[in-house]
Amino acid sequence: MIAVDRLIACALGELTGEAADEVEEHVLSCGACAATYASFVRLGPAIRSLVRDGDAMLPATSALVEAVDAAGLVTRRYVLTPGAIVPCTVDAADIFSLATYEGIDLAGVSRLDVIRAGTRIADVPFDARAGRLYMLSSAKTLRSLPTIKLPIRLVAVESAGERTIAEVTLDHAAFEPPNA
Amino acid sequence: MSIAAQAPGASDDARADAALARRVMEGDPAAESELCRRLMPRVHAWGMKHTGDEVAALDLGQQVLMTVLEALRDRRVVEIDRLGAYVFGVCKRSLLALRSGERRRAELLDRFGMSLVGFDEIAQTAPDRRRLATCFERLAPRSRTVLALSFFADRSADEIACELDTSAGNVRVLRHRALEQLRTCMEGAS
Numbered sequence: 001m002i003a004v005d006r007l008i009a010c011a012l013g014e015l016t017g018e019a020a021d022e023v024e025e026h027v028l029s030c031g032a033c034a035a036t037y038a039s040f041v042r043l044g045p046a047i048r049s050l051v052r053d054g055d056a057m058l059p060a061t062s063a064l065v066e067a068v069d070a071a072g073l074v075t076r077r078y079v080l081t082p083g084a085i086v087p088c089t090v091d092a093a094d095i096f097s098l099a100t101y102e103g104i105d106l107a108g109v110s111r112l113d114v115i116r117a118g119t120r121i122a123d124v125p126f127d128a129r130a131g132r133l134y135m136l137s138s139a140k141t142l143r144s145l146p147t148i149k150l151p152i153r154l155v156a157v158e159s160a161g162e163r164t165i166a167e168v169t170l171d172h173a174a175f176e177p178p179n180a
Numbered sequence: 181m182s183i184a185a186q187a188p189g190a191s192d193d194a195r196a197d198a199a200l201a202r203r204v205m206e207g208d209p210a211a212e213s214e215l216c217r218r219l220m221p222r223v224h225a226w227g228m229k230h231t232g233d234e235v236a237a238l239d240l241g242q243q244v245l246m247t248v249l250e251a252l253r254d255r256r257v258v259e260i261d262r263l264g265a266y267v268f269g270v271c272k273r274s275l276l277a278l279r280s281g282e283r284r285r286a287e288l289l290d291r292f293g294m295s296l297v298g299f300d301e302i303a304q305t306a307p308d309r310r311r312l313a314t315c316f317e318r319l320a321p322r323s324r325t326v327l328a329l330s331f332f333a334d335r336s337a338d339e340i341a342c343e344l345d346t347s348a349g350n351v352r353v354l355r356h357r358a359l360e361q362l363r364t365c366m367e368g369a370s
Contacts, residue, residue: 001191004360005356008355008356008359008360009352009356010229011229012330012355014337014352021268024226024229024268024271025264025265025268026264027222027225027226028219028222028223028226028264028267028268028271029191029193029194029197029222029263029264029265029267030191030193030194030222030264031193031218031221031222032193034221034222034225034226035221035225036363037225037226037229038221038224038225038228039307039363039366040359040363041225041228041229042228042306042307043307043331043359043362043363044330044331045232045331046306046307046309046312047312047316047327047328047330047331047332048331048332049309050309050312050313050316051328051331051332052332055309055313055316056313056316056317056324056328057317057324058324058325058328059321059322059324059325060325060328061325061329061343061344062343063329063333063335063339063340063343064325064328064329064332064333064343066333067329067332067333067334067335068332068333121321122320122321123320123321123322124321124322125321125322125325125343125344128345
């Protein structure tokens with residue numbers, strides 16, 4: 001057997017030359033390692049397909065938003081500023097709904113949690129310099145929501161405790177199927 | 181050569197492969213089929229990495245196995261206890277040949293086709309989508325972002341590190357952990 005970490009590195013193309021050859025030669029001599037290696041080789045395309053089909057909720061960065069948008073997958077956008085109550089909905093054609101949190105002071109924040117209707121999403125990536133946070137929500141998930149007001153709180157987690165950065169509310173109107 | 185004379189540290193798989201290879205050299209058709217059954221998933225995994233395509237990897241796998249069987253029959257494999265190394269060399273040469281279109285495919289299929297039936301299911305083992313979606317949702321938010329940036333946005337570890345204001349090494353560690361968590365979850369172990 002070979003260390004899983006080396007199989008992953010090789011599958012991702014992080015190894016080159018002799019290091020890659022050593023792992024690949026082993027994979028061709030070991031059924032168990034080959035099966036593990038195959039799993040990792042297959043996961044990349046599977047993840048790409050998962051995102052392309054809008055089957056994931058993604059805390060995003062500007063580069064990810066750019067890529068998803070360029071693929072034509074961002075079909076609905078909302079800008080959320082502190083204190084805002086934002087009407088929102090979803091329809092049958094939607095793939096991803098992009099929520100951009102703007103105008104928030106993220107200077108000095110090292111960890112940011114999003115608490116949405118009581119559920120905590122811990123340690124989301126954010127753009128501190130621009131004061132922005134992006135969330136890509138799967139329309140498939142949003143279509144299952146009832147009409148509801150969703151309170152959202154952004155919380156900086158610091159050594160001294162937690163500090164609320166912003167609070168917004170999504171005023172969600174439930175999906176209505178075209179033939180309803 | 182007896183099993184006791186195998187290369188030091190040889191794995192059980194390598195020992196079993198070598199034993200089968202010796203039977204192939206003696207002209208045992210059952211050993212050819214068994215050796216192909218054992219080697220095909222490994223060669224296919226290697227081929228998936230290098231071609232990025234399930235069907236092309238299967239095609240490559242068949243080419244590699246035919247070449248290996250031919251070499252064994254002709255007793256051209258010198259280090260039979262290091263069959264994996266030999267297969268690796270054939271893989272690399274076959275990939276080059278496949279890419280440049282220099283194939284002896286029809287001739288080899290005619291000679292060895294019977295040992296190569298029943299491998300289509302290997303190319304039909306893509307991860308279960310529903311399970312993948314569930315497992316993906318269980319990952320930490322930052323891990324999901326890193327995987328999406330890596331595999332959907334095709335960003336390098338350096339580029340992702342810039343986006344997340346961290347080091348490329350940290351991105352690689354996060355990506356490795358996330359992939360291992362996904363694999364474990366996909367196998368139903370957690």
